[in-house]
Every structure is written in structure tokens, then in C-alpha cells.
Amino acid sequence: MKEFKPIREGKVREVYDNGDTLILVATDRISAFDVILKNRITDKGAILTQMSKFWFDFTRDVIPNHLISVDAADMPQYFSGEPFKGNSTLCKKLTMLPIECIVRGYITGSGWESYQKNGTVCGITLPDGLKESEQLPEPIYTPTTKADLGDHDEHITFEESVDILEKLYPGKGGKYAAAIRDATLALYKKCAAYARDCGIIIADTKFEFGLDENGDVVLADEMLTPDSSRFWPVEGYAPGKSQPSFDKQFVRDWLKSHPDNDNLLPDEVVAKTIDKYKEAYELLTKQPFCRS
Secondary structure (H helix, E strand, C coil), rough: CCCCCCEEEEECEEEECCCCCCEEEEECEECCEEEEEEEEEECHHHHHHHHHHHHHHHHHCCCCEEEEEEEECCCCHHHHHCCCCEEEEECCCCCCEEEEEEECCCCHHHHHHHHHHHHEEEEECCCCCCCCCCCEEEECCCEEECCCCCCCCCCHHHHHHHHHHHHCCCCCCHHHHHHHHHHHHHHHHHHHHHHCCCCCEEEEEEEEECCCCCEEEEECCCCCCCCCEEECCCCCCCCCCCCCCCCCHHHHHHHHHHHCCCCCHHHHHHHHHHHHEEEHHHEEEEECCCCC
């Protein structure tokens, strides 16, 4: 049996070359504040993979995506057992664009901290009088750079994203920057409306895009998972305070309140985290989680 080694490793994901395709593996690692924690969250990778598949299928009418299959039978035998069971995605090869496409529908986190200081979020002026966790009049697009492992993403303006892409694709920077911005907002609006009907508020999220062999923009990486999004329960939602969450904000909050954490979560935080991930998956997909 042929063995594979990752050609790229991120905080959570590993990428394997499979000839004219790639295999993307979501591990059980968890990161917060751009740091990989020492814990492993059992089944986390499988939940991220299956949830992303759900959203990729749900949004094919908005923009093409990289998904081919999450069925191990469609992949080399190496990916049929542990530690790859249920958490591997066979996908198209793309040239990834170096922009993280962040969309915010509610004011929270670093956005709330910035707004309290000067009434802006990532340079965008917002109406006076907003409360913490309040829904914004319209979702806002706040892109960042895509940092290497160990570095921090940097907020950029839309115009700066144009400049970055123009250097890579002369004459096409504005076209690609507008395409990923517009896709980001369209994806968020469609999925946030669906999720709210399922009992989940998507406060904010990020998307990543690449170019296919024809130079067309394609949605890639993960999509609307608890790792890349803030999920809040609709039940009990009230602006003016922080909200309980289905995502790793719970982990971030614990780390912030325990600064001498040595990048290690206690067992009860690990258990609650995976329970929240599973609950979000089952609410959104309307299916019980099963690691296939």
C-alpha cells in the first residue's frame, strides 16, 4: 500500500497530493488565537468534514466548490483507516488566493472591541449605539491576509486586497477581489438565513477561495464549521451581552480567563467542546452525527 506524506500542514488541516487531485484531512487538533493547543478533540475532524460537505452541497447554486467526495472508497487505500476515517476530503486542485474572506453579521469579539474604541470595525464605520452581539444593518466584509503557521492574520481593506491580487494577477486583481467579496456575502446571507431557521445564529465566518485551471473562482478549504465561524443559539439570544456558543469561542473564553493555561484545556472543556460541535452539526444537517 502506498504511503502518503502531507505536502502542507496547517493548524488543523493536512493536505496530501493525489496526482491531479488533493486529499484534505481535518485532524482532531484544535487551535485558538493562532496557537495549536495540546489537546485532541475526538471526532472533531470528522464533524468538520461532514459539516463542510453539507454546506458545499447546499451552496452549489451560489458558486462552484472544490469538493469531489468524502467517501474513503473514492480515495487511495491509505486513507481508509485511522487516523483518516471520516475526516478526509477528495478535492480539486486549485491555486489558492492569499486572502481570508471574513464576513460579520453581528458585532462581537474583536469587532466589538474596536467599535467601542472608535465606532469602526476593520476601518468600516458603523452606526452609533450598537450593543454587543447586535445584528448589523447589513453584513460587512472584512478580509485579512492569510498568515503562515505561527504568524497572525492581518486585517486589510478591500482596496488592499485588490492590490495584493493585482500583484499576482496583473489586470485581474480588482475582478478577483470583487468576486470573492461578492461570493462571501452571498454565501453568508443564504446560509445564515437557513441556519437561523434551524436554531443557530451565524454571527461571523470566513471563506477561502482558489482559481481552477480556467482562472475561475472556486470555493475551497472548509465551510461554516465551528472552527471557522461563531455559532450562537437562537433561543435566548439577546443583544447587550456576550452569547453562549456552539463553536470554539467557548475554548477562547476559557483560555482568556486562564492566562497561565500552558495551551492545555481541562477534560471538562474538551468534553463540552465536542458536545457543542455535535449539537451544531445535528441541528444544521437534521441528521445524527455518525463517523462514516
